[in-house]
Amino acid sequence: MSLSVFSDIRRLLDEQQFDVIHLHEPMVPLLPLVTLGFSKSVNIATFHAFQGTRLNRFWSLFTRGLFNKLDCHIAVSTPAREFVSKYYPAEYEIIPNGVDLDRFSGENSLNKFKDGKVNILFLGRMEKRKGFKYLLSAYLRTKKQFPDIRLIVAGGTQPLKELRPMLKSDTNLDIEWVGQISDSDVPKYYHSADIFCAPNTGNESFGIVLLEAMASGKPIIASKIDGFLEVMENDKEGVFCDPENEEELEGALKKLIKDAKLRASMGKSGRLTAKKYSWDIISDEIEDTYFKAISKKHSKVGK
Structure with a gap:
């Protein structure tokens, strides 16, 4: 400067x-x-x-x-x-x-993800505190029981080196590594998701990504950390899991994957909650x- x-x-x-x-x-x-x-x-x-x-x-x-x-x-x-x-x-x-409600209120999803699979969205940088490795582990186990699911990884680069051994076991993992996305494309990815996941391990003062997902009408799976507890209630707008707990993440994924009505109900509750933060x-x-x-x-x- x-x-x-x-x-x-x-x-x-x-x-x-x-x-x-x-x-x-x-x-x-x-x-x-x-x-x-x-x-x-x-x-x-x-x-x-x-x-x-x-x-x-x-x-x-x-x-x-x-x-x-x-x-x-x-x-x-x-x-x-x-x-x-x-x-x-x-x-x-x-x-x-x-949160800008108008920005996330539409249904402008991406056509390439409209194939009947349940889309799980992770949106964030590839930093350890974002907890992606725990979501990845939970997703890979869940994929064995529910083959028609997809993990969309947006906002970050390619997987960390420590995660690559986890990805060598199978080529048909249905993981879309989107990388960095433009600000204008962020709502499109929320609208393309059936479930939004925020497996952060801590050091978040506020859950703005949770509010964006709520404004988009999407159910959430999130870590039970201070910043997220400020904006979301368990079993209302989504499901809380203990940080770094792959088993709880897996259980939450399976719970929402197999219950479309529950996903819709949580998404509806999320929209109502988001209005308070307009x-x-x-x-x-x-x-x-x-x-x-x-x-x-x-x-x-x-x-």
């Missing part, structure tokens, strides 16, 4: 004289922190993170003065609030992430915090 960005930010803030500046992860170098440093506006912050490093404690001491410039603190979930409070104690209002609702909550913060700051100035 060029050093000129510092003067550019300062000039922009001086010229525009914003009433409110809303920063996401404001204590993260460099752009949010610099903006906060130069800001003379009402400063709102949203915190998303749920994991850090050993440097967090030191960094929080170093940036305490800048943190004190914040007029309102928002966390996207209880886990996010608990994490940030360890380093920056303050009052935090929980306002979750929103951006129309969430944006109103955020706007309310703006007015409260402005009023609070003006009352302090008046004193």
Whole structure:
């Protein structure tokens, strides 16, 4: 990043004289922190993170003065609030992430997956914390009993090296390695799925992928982790499994594969739940915090 960005930010803030500046992860170098440093506006912050490093404690001491410039603190979930409070104690209002209902409301699925097979979707990077290897193991065992199923792997690259031995046993596995997909194609993959799986092992502050699946009307199999527990209820919008538990994943897959009515019922419940997280609702909550913060700051100035 060029050093000129510092003067550019300062000039922009001086010229525009914003009433409110809303920063996401404001204590993260460099752009949010610099903006906060130069800001003379009402400063709102949203915190998303749920994991850090050993440097967090030191960094929080170093940036305490800048943190004190914040007029309102928002966390996207209880886990996010608990994490940030360890380093920056303050009052935090929980306002979750929103979901664009219109984006996921259609039925624009991909024709190549319309062949009668039950499609199981995994959408995420090939990182260990995403838990794909546990889903893969469960799928391979399930495939022996239910041959007319397919696993669609989107958003990641080819399988990790540690997974390749698992894939050599049979060439007819019906696994589609899609790789990276465009943002515009994401709804198409949700709509092509009969079941959405999120076998994450942890370190998720919020279940945005679960909300996207719900908005698409799809039943979910997900790990029972803090961020996901915030948005989904077991046996309502989907099925929870203990993290890293291949047997529970296998059982959940079989349960949903053989019961189309249950899949439809969970998908319907998911759509209703997703409506609570509509951006129309969430944006109103955020706007309310703006007015409260402005009023609070003006009352302090008046004193």
